[in-house]
Amino acid sequence: MVVLRPKLLSVLATLTPLATLSGCNLVVMNPSGDVAAQQSDLIVVSTLLMLVIIVPVIATTLFFAWRYRASNAKAKYDPTWHHSTGLEVLIWTAPLMIIIALGALTWISTHLLDPYRPLDRIGAGRPVTAEMRPLTVEVVALDWKWMFFYPEYGIATVNELAAPVDRPIAFKLTSAAQMTAFYVPALAGMIYTMPGMETKLHGVINEAGVYDGFASHYNGPGFSRMRFKFHGLDEAGFEAWVQRVKAEGTPLDRAAYLQVEKPSEAEPVRYYASVEADLYQAILGMCVEPGKMCMHEMMAIDAQGGVAEGHEANRERLVHDRTGSHDGFGYGSGHGAEEAPAATAPASGREPRSDEQPQGMAPDAGGQAGAPATAPAGGHGGGHEGHGGTAPGAPPEPGSIAPNQLNQQ
Numbered sequence: 001m002v003v004l005r006p007k008l009l010s011v012l013a014t015l016t017p018l019a020t021l022s023g024c025n026l027v028v029m030n031p032s033g034d035v036a037a038q039q040s041d042l043i044v045v046s047t048l049l050m051l052v053i054i055v056p057v058i059a060t061t062l063f064f065a066w067r068y069r070a071s072n073a074k075a076k077y078d079p080t081w082h083h084s085t086g087l088e089v090l091i092w093t094a095p096l097m098i099i100i101a102l103g104a105l106t107w108i109s110t111h112l113l114d115p116y117r118p119l120d121r122i123g124a125g126r127p128v129t130a131e132m133r134p135l136t137v138e139v140v141a142l143d144w145k146w147m148f149f150y151p152e153y154g155i156a157t158v159n160e161l162a163a164p165v166d167r168p169i170a171f172k173l174t175s176a177a178q179m180t181a182f183y184v185p186a187l188a189g190m191i192y193t194m195p196g197m198e199t200k201l202h203g204v205i206n207e208a209g210v211y212d213g214f215a216s217h218y219n220g221p222g223f224s225r226m227r228f229k230f231h232g233l234d235e236a237g238f239e240a241w242v243q244r245v246k247a248e249g250t251p252l253d254r255a256a257y258l259q260v261e262k263p264s265e266a267e268p269v270r271y272y273a274s275v276e277a278d279l280y281q282a283i284l285g286m287c288v289e290p291g292k293m294c295m296h297e298m299m300a301i302d303a304q305g306g307v308a309e310g311h312e313a314n315r316e317r318l319v320h321d322r323t324g325s326h327d328g329f330g331y332g333s334g335h336g337a338e339e340a341p342a343a344t345a346p347a348s349g350r351e352p353r354s355d356e357q358p359q360g361m362a363p364d365a366g367g368q369a370g371a372p373a374t375a376p377a378g379g380h381g382g383g384h385e386g387h388g389g390t391a392p393g394a395p396p397e398p399g400s401i402a403p404n405q406l407n408q409q
Contacts, residue, residue, distance in 0.1 A: 001373055005222075014236060019180075022031050023386070027185040027186050027212075028040060028185050029043070029044075029212075031100045031185065031186045031187070032186045032187075032205055032206055032207040032209060032211065032232065033186055033188055033189070033203055033205045033206055034118070034119075034121065034122055034123045034124075034203075034204050034206055035188040035189070035202070035203045035204065036113070036185065036186060036187055036188055038109075038113060039047035039113060039189055042105070042113070044111050045209065046102060046105065046106075048097055049101055049102055049105070050098070050102070052094075052098060053094060053098050054096055055075060056094075064129070067399065079348040092150040093365070097219075105295075113189070115188070115189060115191050115199075115201045115202060115203075117202065117206050118134070118202055119134075119171070119202050119204060121186075121201075122166050122167075122168060122204045122206065122207055123166070123204075127167075128168060128315070131269060132167065132168060134167070134169060134170040134174055134202075135150075135152070135163055135164065135167055135168070135169050135171060136150075136151055136152060136170050136172065137149070137150060137161070137163070137169065137170070137171050137172070138150075138151060138171075138172045138173075138174075138280045139171055139173040139182060139193065139278070140170065140174055140175065140179055140193075140283055141173070141174070141175040141176065141177065141180040141182065141193040141215070141219075142175075142176050142261055143177040143219075143220060143222060143261075143262075143263035143264070144176070144219070144220065144222025144223065144225060144226040144263065144264070144265050144267075145158055145159055145217070145226060145228075145260075145264065145267040146159055146161075146182075146213070146215075146228050147260065147282050148160070148161050148210045148229065149243070149279070150254075150397075151244075151274060151275075151332055152281070153223075153242050153245075154273065154274055154275055155242065155245045155246060155271070155272060155273060156249075156252050156271075156272040156275070157245060157269065157270065157271055157272065158260065158267060158268075158269060158270035159227075159228040159229075159267055159268070159269050159270070160228060160229055160269045160271075161184075161213060161228055161229070161230045161231070162230070162231040162232075162233055162241045163205055163230070163231075163232060163233070163238065164232075164233055164234065164235050164237075164238040165205055165206060165207065165232050165234055165235075166204065166205075167204065167224060168202065168203075168204050169187075169202065169203050169204060169205075170200070170202055171191070171198075171200060171201040171202070171203070172198055172200060172280075173191060173193045173194055173196050173198065173199045173200070173201065174194070174195070174196075174197060174283060174284045175193040175194050175198075176195060176218050176261055176283055176286075176288075177195065177219075177238065177261075177263075178220070179192060179193065179194045179195075179217065179227075179321065180192070180193050180215050180217055180219045181193070181216040181217035182213070182215070182216075183213065183214060183215070183216040184199070184203075184211055184212070184213040184230050184235045185212070186205070186211040186215075186230070187203045187210075187211065187213075187230065188201060188202070188203030188207055189201070190216050191219065195286060196284070196285070196295050197288050198284055205230075205232040207232060208232045208234060209231075209232050209239070210229055210230070211229070211230040211231075211232065211318065212227065212229065212230070212232055213227065213228045213229070213230045214226060214227040214228070215227075219290070221265070222263070222264070222265035222266075224354070225265050225266045230277060237256045244271075245271040245272070247272050247273070248273075249271035249272045249273030249274075250271070250272060250273060251272065251274045251275075251276075251278065252274065252275045252276065253276040253279075254270075254276060254279065254282070254288050254289075254290075255278075257279060257283075257288060258288060258289065261288075262334070273304060282294070285297075288298075289315070291317060292318075292319075293317040293318050299316065302340075308311065
């Protein structure tokens with residue numbers, strides 16, 4: 001008894017924190033939206049199906065270890081045993097049936113819960129009718145905040161989302177900065193957002209309340225505070241919320257948007273009573289800034305085989321570095337010193353970061369790295385012009401000239 005008591009106390013100390021979890025609200029397993037509820041059911045059913053194999057295997061392993069222990073003289077010992085048809089059938093059939101069941105369940109659920117698929121129900125036994133018009137919400141992920149457009153009402157918000165209970169929601173999502181993941185656990189699944197691309201998500205909230213939404217994909221130093229509140233409201237409450245946004249909000253045009261777009265953390269809730277026409281489409285097309293080329297324009301040019309004349313101007317119109325995160329290392333006015341794409345010292349005009357001799361570059365007159373070598377006399381020199389006669393595929397010899405395209409002005 002004295003030996004077992006410390007072990008018993010250790011077990012109780014381990015189980016006590018687990019018992020306290022019974023009071024926690026595990027949103028993923030107890031959501032308030034029908035789509036999230038179906039995903040929760042999928043997790044439970046899949047887990048139970050896997051436990052059908054896992055539990056018997058663990059139990060059998062423990063039983064065999066106890067039954068055939070060294071001190072059990074009654075256990076039959078048969079050193080010549082090597083095969084059992086019945087055991088082989090059981091070992092292979094049971095897992096195969098579980099895999100088939102899991103595969104069928106996954107295939108069906110993958111199509112029914114496809115985030116791009118419009119909802120056909122708002123709850124168990126409650127199909128979507130022709131009178132139920134989905135609420136369209138356009139979502140833009142910024143550094144590090146969320147912007148929501150309501151095209152039906154002509155309003156927009158930052159870090160606050162609202163929707164009426166039992167009304168389907170059709171999200172259109174993009175990003176103005178970097179790839180981010182949009183997630184409201186109580187509503188539906190996670191969906192990624194990417195610059196210049198639009199993803200879709202359909203969901204519905206079935207219970208009124210305030211729920212957490214956040215970025216579930218790490219995207220920089222402001223990631224942990226890139227959160228917002230999602231309000232599930234009745235019809236009257238939602239209409240009152242819309243009127244409050246219109247009463248307290250300010251106009252949102254391109255200039256105002258560009259100010260909001262600048263990186264910031266822990267951004268407060270903002271309301272916008274009106275939105276400039278086609279602003280979301282401009283964000284999606286990466287052409288909010290004056291003079292920038294929209295994605296659809298670029299795709300139209302590509303479809304025609306490109307443009308041979310005036311391509312330098314097009315290149316400037318396609319520069320997208322609004323945050324200045326590449327200041328001094330990219331091409332384009334307003335983003336540091338202008339330089340040729342992929343330029344190296346000295347063509348870039350920047351000082352070398354070390355005195356180490358770069359491969360393929362000759363020292364300058366002072367013995368410092370960074371000055372390109374001159375082409376050897378005789379033009380080709382046994383190889384291509386400007387490559388110092390190096391054989392194709394071979395590394396450049398010390399002191400030979402670097403490829404011309406690395407230092408073009």
